[in-house]
Amino acid sequence: MIEHHLDDDMLQQYAAGTLAEGWSVAVATHLALCPACRSKLSMLESVGGYFIDSEPADEAAVSQSWESLKAKIDAGQIDKVVPIKKGSWSDHTYPQPLRTYIDAAGGLKWRQLGRGAAQMMIPTSDETTTVRLLKIPAGQPVPEHSHRGVELTLVLDGSFSDEVSRFARGDVEMADDSLTHQPKADAGRDCICLAVTEAPLRFKSRFLRLIQPILGI
Missing domain, CATH: 1.10.10.1320 (Anti-sigma factor, zinc-finger domain)
Structure with missing residues (x-):
């Protein structure tokens, strides 16, 4: 539900x-x-x-x-219309049209962030937002952070809880610069989310702020 x-x-x-x-x-x-x-x-x-x-x-x-x-x-100025090719894989964790974007990026390619967490950037032509998949290990928190703009997080698998509520598959959390939180994946299952941000996160940890450009978060 x-x-x-x-x-x-x-x-x-x-x-x-x-x-x-x-x-x-x-x-x-x-x-x-x-x-x-x-x-x-x-x-x-x-x-x-x-x-x-x-x-x-x-x-x-x-x-x-x-x-x-x-x-x-x-005059031949209109290009031929090329239909969107649907993904050839059937992992229902990732519904269409997200699956098409993952296919366009060459398939699922997780990049390790440390402590078992991982991300995959989803390329788009939109320069105003950053789109990524995030994987949070079961029972593990992400670092405490606030926001420089709006962040939309959509749960695709598993669940997480934070200072606001608990979010499971299909749930959306909208966060802005008024919210400081530390989402934690619920025990028993890794949490996979689709996250869209319009600006980099604002981490509380000074160390994370230093390596943030490397992590790309």
Whole structure:
């Protein structure tokens, strides 16, 4: 049972197509796991579609746009559409479309961070966010930290607990510079998360701050 969902503002931006790619990867992955948020998204899209349909069409603009597109096609200026190739593996820990991004990065490649923790960077074309997979060993905490911006953490496997609550598969935690916490993976199972940040974390440990550029967190 998913208890921690996406906020309405992020869903509205996703429905409107205005959400940056990094956040969109996390939203789409959560939607693959969460029927409640899929239902809410459908409602938002229906409301948006109603208002679009209510607007009078500008026939001249439509005709001009079509003529312009047709001219580009005739001139060979439009590239062929290449369908997205779905992942060839079947680990349901990583739902689509996240699996496609992992495939594009060459498959799962964990980089050790120390004490059993690991991460994998997920490349996107979005320069405003950093997207990564994190693996926290069962029963182990991550270092205490706060944030320089917004951090979205989506649990894909296992669970973790912090000063806010407990988060299990499909749950989303949104954190900003008002929160200092030390998430700890629950005992019995490693916790795998998808994390999206808009700025590096602010670690309490001076040593971690010194090696932070090497770790890339």
